Amino acid sequence: MKYWYWFWMINFAVASTAFAVIAAIVMVRGIQDLRHMFARLRNQPAPPARG
Secondary structure (H helix, E strand, O other): OHHHHHHHHHHHHHHHHHHHHHHHHHHHHHHHHHHHHHHHHHHOOOOOOOO
């Protein structure tokens, strides 16, 4: 029974680490993408006024 405990603890540790690494990569790349998107929006000409 001790082996099942260690198997699942190691499995949980590997899965948690993989999730944390993937989440960090997505967060960093996502922030960069948002900054680029807002920079492009700022550089676009303003739409013509209605009315």
